[in-house]
Amino acid sequence: MARVAVVTGGTRGIGAAISKALKDAGYKVAATYAGNDAAAEKFKSETGIPVYKWDVSSFEACADGIKKVEAELGPVDVLVNNAGITKDGAFHKMTQESWHAVVNTNLGSLFNMTKPVIDGMRSRKFGRVINISSINGQKGQFGQVNYSAAKAGDIGFTKALALENAKLGITVNVICPGYINTEMVQAVPKDVLEKSILPLIPVGRLGEPEEIARAVLFLAADDAGFVTGSTLTVNGGQYHA
Numbered sequence: 001m002a003r004v005a006v007v008t009g010g011t012r013g014i015g016a017a018i019s020k021a022l023k024d025a026g027y028k029v030a031a032t033y034a035g036n037d038a039a040a041e042k043f044k045s046e047t048g049i050p051v052y053k054w055d056v057s058s059f060e061a062c063a064d065g066i067k068k069v070e071a072e073l074g075p076v077d078v079l080v081n082n083a084g085i086t087k088d089g090a091f092h093k094m095t096q097e098s099w100h101a102v103v104n105t106n107l108g109s110l111f112n113m114t115k116p117v118i119d120g121m122r123s124r125k126f127g128r129v130i131n132i133s134s135i136n137g138q139k140g141q142f143g144q145v146n147y148s149a150a151k152a153g154d155i156g157f158t159k160a161l162a163l164e165n166a167k168l169g170i171t172v173n174v175i176c177p178g179y180i181n182t183e184m185v186q187a188v189p190k191d192v193l194e195k196s197i198l199p200l201i202p203v204g205r206l207g208e209p210e211e212i213a214r215a216v217l218f219l220a221a222d223d224a225g226f227v228t229g230s231t232l233t234v235n236g237g238q239y240h241a
Contacts, residue, residue: 004028004074005220006066008056008113009083011043012036013182014132017209018080018216019049025217027078030069032056034083056083056109057101066116075124076117078220081110081154082132084147086184091145099146106150110157118165127170128220131158132212135178135233138241151176155231162229171228173219178235181206202237 005022009015010031019031032052033040040051052069054061070076084106087098114129121127136144137151155174162172179185179197185206188197198204215234218224233241 001074002026002028003077003220003222004030004069005078005080006030006032006069006076006113006117007080007082008032008109009034010049010080011040011051013184014177014180014209014212015080015082016043017213018082019043020047021210021213021217022078022080022220023047023049027220028073030073032065032083056112057104059112059115062109062112063116066113070120075120077121077124077126078128078130079113079117080130080132080216080220081113083109084132084134084151086144086147088143088147090143094146102146103150103153106147107153107157110154114161118170121170122165122168125169126222127165127168128224129158129161129170129172130216130219131172131174133158133174133176133231135176135235135239138176138231138233139239158231159229166228169225171219171225173227173230173232175212175215175219175232175234176241177207177212178233178238179206180212181208200238201235205236207234207236 005027007019010019011033019029023029029049031049044051054065087102131154133154134151136148140148158172158174
């Protein structure tokens with residue numbers, strides 16, 4: 001029977017690539033999104049993957065959303081916590097709203113999404129939780145105190161939850177992408193990209209969303225049970241933790 005996978009932020013960018021890769025590998029996939037209805041409907045029509053709209057920073061919304069997914073697709077075996085936002089700015093100018101919005105979405109969502117599925121995984125003695133962090137959660141980034149703090153928190157969350165569930169057939173791992181060729185990075189001015197970003201990447205190019213998706217497929221597999229609590233860096237050699 002096909003495993004059921006949920007991918008948050010699963011209709012655009014890295015999340016869309018992950019959703020598609022899981023579907024192509026035989027998983028039943030549910031892709032969540034926060035607000036872009038047009039992009040979600042386009043993704044659904046192109047891929048046939050069902051989409052679900054809710055705010056991952058809300059515990060109640062996540063609990064209700066997971067209930068709906070499980071009623072329609074079955075118990076969740078694989079959870080990919082990919083949803084994230086940025087509200088960049090130097091810390092001395094950062095508002096409390098910008099801090100809470102980023103931390104609640106990028107870190108709080110890991111609690112909100114994982115809590116409703118962990119008991120089922122524990123009772124079935126199988127589960128895969130894969131968290132998408134960032135190179136900036138490892139090394140920090142100017143103007144991203146909120147984002148870097150949240151993404152670093154994702155790594156700590158992963159390590160502790162992995163220890164608690166290792167004997168129950170549940171693995172918990174984190175992927176830290178570097179600069180990936182998504183809409184967010186494409187919005188960076190070309191001269192900044194070529195002079196300030198690409199020279200820092202030893203392989204000399206941006207990563208592709210599909211390269212992150214392949215890392216997710218590896219960690220999600222039934223036979224990846226000896227890999228847990230790990231941080232997988234996919235950044236073209238730019239940074240080594």
